[in-house]
Ligand SMILES: [Fe+3]
Ligand SMILES: [Fe+3]
């Protein structure tokens with residue numbers, strides 16, 4: 001994997017996003033509508049320019065999508081994850097149990113949205129690069145997400161209201177919607193260092 | 198370099214230290230005596246057990262000491278750095294301009310302490326593994342630090358009241374004490390990920 005650093009300007013973009021989200025969780029506490037609105041605006045700014053994600057956190061895996069932790073709030077009030085989708089890759093149907101924001105950095109993704117206990121999606125959304133969407137138990141928490149492309153990598157940046165890799169949540173059988181517990185973890189043993197200036 | 202992960206217990210130790218320091222800077226603000234007292238106790242706990250530093254942040258360089266950033270507070274109120282001293286390596290005489298805590302994790306180090314404008318050290322301290330010391334403009338900010346050993350690596354964990362790698366500070370000529378501006382930076386493009394659980 002490449003150790004390529006982003007430009008100083010790119011590092012400043014990630015650093016500024018982390019600082020902004022930190023100030024937001026300190027100010028907003030558990031006010032989810034505010035977190036989604038203001039956090040969504042911050043995430044929209046982050047994914048508006050594709051110059052800041054180091055290559056090693058943009059590497060697809062040949063067999064399944066990858067989840068690279070980019071930053072975890074020290075008090076685990078939020079986490080920032082790079083989802084890297086190889087051609088045609090998708091998640092199982094799953095929930096989150098906490099609020100989440102999804103911003104597409106590169107390519108595009110398609111999400112199918114499910115109501116609890118219903119095996120047929122009630123909506124399908126396509127998110128292009130630069131777009132931001134939200135999930136939560138309050139506004140709809142169950143979906144299946146896929147790379148919109150069969151021939152290229154897509155990357156989305158996700159922000160969650162917890163250290164998402166350690167959260168006990170669920171995947172659902174596509175036919176029966178039977179739930180199964182899962183903890184997603186992270187692929188990476190190291191994080192980007194955006195503090196070098 | 199090894200990608201060896203510490204044990205889950207070791208990762209929890211670093212995670213707990215980062216969380217504890219975050220709560221401390223939020224509670225103590227700019228109360229430096231409190232930061233040094235409570236931060237020093239937290240750092241003492243961190244360096245009391247040598248099971249948590251991933252190998253890639255413990256690698257000496259053949260020619261000079263290494264400074265690996267382990268964590269930077271998102272609002273840059275503190276940073277945590279692994280100093281790795283090869284045999285016989287030492288710093289120039291330097292200042293910090295912010296508070297700092299030094300805890301020895303492995304081996305031992307020797308510090309010579311200087312009063313501003315005086316080229317002869319007024320004291321020499323030897324810190325063994327597990328010991329913690331402090332610096333700041335208030336209590337004494339100019340020193341020269343060396344590995345206490347000529348035949349083995351020593352490692353100390355430093356905590357500073359800023360993103361120290363980006364702070365404009367000074368090195369001093371050993372003969373004349375003439376100051377020269379410097380910014381230390383960091384050797385590493387990636388940080389440890391202690392959030393995997
Ligand atoms: Fe999801
Ligand atoms: Fe120093």
Ligand SMILES: [Mg+2]
Pocket residue numbers: 322330331
């Ligand atoms: Mg002292």
